[in-house]
Amino acid sequence: MEKFVTRGQNKHSCANDARSPQKRMKLESDERIKEEEEEDATLAEFSHPVPWQKIEAEDLDCDYALLFSKEEADHLFKQLEEEVVYSTGEEAKVQVFGKVYNIPRKQATYGDADLTYTYSGVTRLAFPWTPTLEYIRDAVTKTTGHTFNFVLINRYKDGQDHIGEHRDDERELDPLCPIASVSFGAARDFIFRHRDARGKQTRRQIEPVKLELAHGSMLLMNSPTNTFWYHSLPVRRKITLPRINLTFRSIVVDRKK
Template sequence: MSGTWQCSPAELEVHLGFRESNPQSKHAEFLGPPFLTVCCLLPSFSRLDMDRFLMRNVTKGTTTVKRKKSLDNDDDVETAEDTETMQRSQKISKKNNFDDENEPQTERIETLCQTFSEILTTDLVWKKVIKSNLDLSHTILFSKGIANTVMELLEEEVVYFTGDLAKVQVFGRWHNIPRKQATYGDPGLTYKYSGKETPGRAWPPVVKAVRDLVNRVTGYHYNFVLINRYKDGQDKMGEHKDDERELHPDTPIASLSLGQTRDFYFRHQDTRPPKKLNIDKVQMPLHHGTLLLMNPPTNRYWYHALPPRATAKGVRVNLTFRKVVPAAASSSSNNKQ
């Protein structure tokens, strides 16, 4: 995710992730408690998922599961509600053969789509973060079992850029982007960011399935996706705003995180040099299966970034869905020529 900006060479290096904006900052201050709410009707909600999350906020058709002891205690006592939830989860998994890794890929996609169809919008518990011109919504979209399968299929299907599309030019010098990237979209669409234009290649089956689900649970129609793959905590993304003119101004950026939990932060534009306002940075961990909406006018006023974390050893894959306005994209392309 990148945008348009005016800055010094040093600030541009920060934007591109080649330099940390605050190298002395080694610790994160998380906004509020970790994500503790998931819905037990999510398919393939396993015992391991229950050990990672607390069940709160009883909604229609859901069962509340309360762990009786510490989440780190293997001797936790199961309630009748625990058993009921586990049985329901096992029934859904068995019906869909969801955990069968030997299933042919086409059938795995069909099974995944069937599983997605059982995720109800009324089952998702959304949380809000509101600040000065900042509007964020987030929820746990996938249980660990579903998120694992989606990530496995993405690792098989997504083709990441190489060559010039995998580099960025800074003051006449070419640099490798500190992560892998890929874009997919509806026919004829392109997306220009960080000074380069990327094609909307045909949707891979798993990406299309995830897009359709995100469209359904958010109520928006996304037609383009930028995928970033971070091999470990050394891969990063510098501060930037997704404010390209070809993006629909009233449609939020929908960001789905899979794999390694990483810290994600927002910084108000007027807290950057020259500093005009004193507004605290907003930071939050993005977990495996988290869907985050950056609602308008967030991207007009707030930069966001994914800083490096030496302790993060696993792979993170992030899909950011956008709505590209074809006329604006075409105009941008013509202006470039």
């Protein structure tokens, strides 16, 4: 198997904040002293410092870390398996050029009141946050400093479940806010491909960036990654166990509606 790319040290850079992810936080206060107190409190909640890996390529900027211990990740996975309600019936199908297919994974959407998610032309309402989802969301916010109003959950029951190459819909997302992808269960390969290196007339030779997303991990996809890079979760026939992925996003509320 090809070597997976995981380069770089623990340095961090982001469009919104140049500090390291674990030290960044929501800037609600003008007072520096209060800010430092909050920073101490934030760090104290994670007894083991999170070792970050910076993943970089042309137009690509991601941070990867193990956010939860194995024990905590096991517990959260179990909770999610009990609590999350996935789409069924017509909502679990997708129509492509007139043909109807079962989506090769299960999907659920949770978030702040009245937020909607559109997939392949179909819009549906987010369920209200559950305590487990709020806990994970808040852990992500504490380590990244970014807040999120929505999460898309994808459950891949085994290695046959997958998702094809795509970018996350830029129209309804704040393009400057990162997307935080938290994984539980079976580790799966995750592939980035640059938009200029796809299709027949591949304009440029740009190597794909390949990662493995582990149980309890978080992948932060910073701007402008999602503009230039497609990503996919390919089939892996030997994998027999499920994976649950949560992608936390910041959806811009469209007042025109």
